[in-house]
Each structure stands twice: as structure tokens, then as C-alpha cells.
Amino acid sequence: MDSTRPHGISRGYYERMFLIPTGTDRDNGHRAIVVPLLLLSCVAVFLLTRGGDRLESYEFSVRYGISYRYFEWWQPITSQFLHGGWFHLIMNCFFLLAFGVVLEARLGQLGFLALYLAGGCVAGFAQMYIGYWMDPSHAGVPAIGASGSVSALMGAVFALHPRANIRGYSIPQFAPAMVSVKWMIAFAVAVDIIRTMRGGSGIATLAHLGGLAFGFGIGMALLGSGILKRNDFDVLFIFKQWRRRRELREAIDAVGGGHAGGPIAARVASGGDFEETTGQRALRATIASAHRERDYTLAAKLYVELTASLPDATLPADIQLDVANELARSARNADAARAYGRFLERFRTHPAADDARLMLATIFMRRLGDRAAAAATLAGFGKRELDRDRAAMLAALRSECGGAPA
Incomplete structure (x- = not known):
């Protein structure tokens, strides 16, 4: 005007x-x-x-x-x-x-x-x-x-x-x-x-x-x-998301989960296994809460923090997969590879296992440059049949790996 x-x-x-x-x-x-x-x-x-x-x-x-x-x-x-x-x-x-x-x-x-x-x-x-x-x-x-x-x-x-x-x-x-x-x-x-x-x-x-x-x-x-x-795209959701992040961080700090010297960094041995501390359990709960709110960025960040003290930590299947996808989307490739790997170890028969395996091999090959790890991941497919799109992606990855056998 x-x-x-x-x-x-x-x-x-x-x-x-x-x-x-x-x-x-x-x-x-x-x-x-x-x-x-x-x-x-x-x-x-x-x-x-x-x-x-x-x-x-x-x-x-x-x-x-x-x-x-x-x-x-x-x-x-x-x-x-x-x-x-x-x-x-x-x-x-x-x-x-x-x-x-x-x-x-x-x-x-x-x-x-x-x-x-x-x-x-x-x-x-x-x-x-x-x-x-x-x-x-x-x-x-x-x-x-x-x-x-x-x-x-x-x-x-x-x-x-x-x-x-x-x-x-x-x-x-x-x-x-x-x-x-x-x-x-x-x-x-x-x-x-x-x-x-x-x-x-x-x-x-x-x-x-x-x-x-x-x-x-x-x-x-x-x-x-x-x-x-x-x-999930309007400004009120973003404000709610910001407020929830702050509350979650305060909850983690309250149980000592936000710094290396707190309970989150400790692991208690019992019969050769490790039991989760109160801080680690609180961190799992906050990851689940963030996932319910579709705040995948926060969930992924907290999962990385959890695995820093509990390397073998695995979340429920849907949460684990969404966290791995978010880490891959944000180019945190090493963390994404670990998250996909834990998913495949724990949920081998999950309907999304083939996609997760292809994604893991892609990260190893094209982002991390680890040909051997990519080939080992692709070997998990064996000789079973896949649909056309997945089969084409599998063939392309095997070719990039130097024709690694199934």
C-alpha cells in the first residue's frame, strides 16, 4: 500500500x-x-x-x-x-x-x-x-x-x-x-x-x-x-512443543539426567547385567512423551543421550524406528546407524525391518563410506525375494559394494 x-x-x-x-x-x-x-x-x-x-x-x-x-x-x-x-x-x-x-x-x-x-x-x-x-x-x-x-x-x-x-x-x-x-x-x-x-x-x-x-x-x-x-504445523503447536521441551529438560535435570556426573551416567551391575538407573528410566519416559507429542527431534536427542550411558538401549519398535529416521534426516549418520542396528537386532520380524536394513546399508555405504559394514548389512537379506522397488535398491547397493554376495 x-x-x-x-x-x-x-x-x-x-x-x-x-x-x-x-x-x-x-x-x-x-x-x-x-x-x-x-x-x-x-x-x-x-x-x-x-x-x-x-x-x-x-x-x-x-x-x-x-x-x-x-x-x-x-x-x-x-x-x-x-x-x-x-x-x-x-x-x-x-x-x-x-x-x-x-x-x-x-x-x-x-x-x-x-x-x-x-x-x-x-x-x-x-x-x-x-x-x-x-x-x-x-x-x-x-x-x-x-x-x-x-x-x-x-x-x-x-x-x-x-x-x-x-x-x-x-x-x-x-x-x-x-x-x-x-x-x-x-x-x-x-x-x-x-x-x-x-x-x-x-x-x-x-x-x-x-x-x-x-x-x-x-x-x-x-x-x-x-x-x-x-x-502439527501451526504456531500454537510449536509453542506447545517448545514448552514441553523445557518441561522435559527440567524433569531430566531434576533427576540428575542432564549432566555426566548424575545418575544417568551410572550403571549398576547385577548378576552380570546392567540395571537401569532412576535417571535412565526417567529419560526413557521423556523420550516416550516426546514421541507422543510428535517431537521427534527431541526424542532423537534424548535417545543419543541415553545411549551414551546405556549403549544397548532399545526403545519400543515404533519409537526406535522414528528416532532412527529422525537421526538420519538430520544427518547424524553414526547415531542413525546405531539406532537402525539396534532396531534390527531387536525387531527382526517387524514389517519395516527390510526398509530399516536398506536404510542402514545406505548410511554405511553412501554417508559413512563403510563398504564392509554395508555388505554385511545387505547379507541379512539372503536370497529371499523383495518387491520391485526394494529389489532395485538392494541391487544398486550391492553393486556399489562391489558386487558383494547375498
């Missing part, structure tokens, strides 16, 4: 962004309806105003843009569809497309449209009232553009999909790129705050900040009230 002046229109809000967005990794092939209609509306209005030329008329922009001094009831809506130039229009359209599709899929058509229009209205009011409070001399300067509405979409995406990544093209290389939504929003907020403090940018930064806050607040309200079903 730009603040217009009698001598012309200020250009662009996103000229310093390093990515032209085209979508997110959470779109899941959704075919949007409202998003393209809004895009067409913005383009149509732009063309009807002769490519923004009429906005060079102060009277026209005052009548349909939003300002404190010349406010009319229709301006919060009409201002959202006016743009001061092709660059202003195109960049807002890119951001509307990128953030709109995933939100329309989550909120539905009417819910998304309501968020878009309400976010634009709130952004306009933020620019009008807060801007007047900060600098009354600009009370008659109208603001136009869809970036307040788009900012509301960005805020809502951050609440509902904080781990999403934005796809697009990097600037100035114009090559395919991806950036985390949280970093994009952090950059946008930082730029707007700086411009607000410096003043004189000709950009309605308060509308952007107001839209972001509104969209984030609406997203949180929808999740907190239960109107939107929560999942």
Missing part, C-alpha cells in the same frame, strides 16, 4: 525483497477460485483507471484512497483495489498469489475473502489513525494498494503454517529459490519499522504492520477457539 501525494505515486513496497514469490510448499495442488478473481479485479481496476494515470489526479486518489482528513465509508474497500503503477500492481499480485492459495485451501472461499477484505480495511484504518497520531501533517495523504490486505494474509500464514517455505525467483539472479516464511516476514517487518521510524518514504508502512498483526491475530483466534482444526 502506497501513500499518494499531489505530485505523484510512490513506487513499490517490495523493491528490496530478495525473492519474487510464486507459492508455498503447502499448496498441495489446491485450485483456488477467490484468489484469481481478486487478481483479475485488481488488474481490471488498474486498467479502468488508465494504468494508474488517473491516480496522478489528487482529487481522484483522495476520493477513492483512504485518508484521515477526507475519509468516506467506501474508502477502506476501494483503496485496496487501486495501484499507482505496474510495479506496484504486479508485486502485490505475486504476493497475493503466493500466500492466498494456501489460505483459501485452509479457510475456504468465504473465509478467505472475509480475511482479505477485513485485513485490508484494518490496515487502512491503522495507516489512517496511527499515521495521523504520529504525523498530523499527512492527514490528507491518501493510501492505496492491496499490500495491506496481502500483509494480513502473510500474518495468517505465519499463524497457521509457520514452518512453510515460500517458492519463487531470487533477485537479481532470477533463479528458482525458496525462503522460510518466518524469515520473509521478519525481513518485511524490519523494513517497515525502519521506514516508519525514518519517515518520508511515501509508503504506507503502518498499513503493512497493521495488516500483519491483524492476520496473525485472526489466525491465532481461529486456532485457539477451535473454529479451525489444529495440526
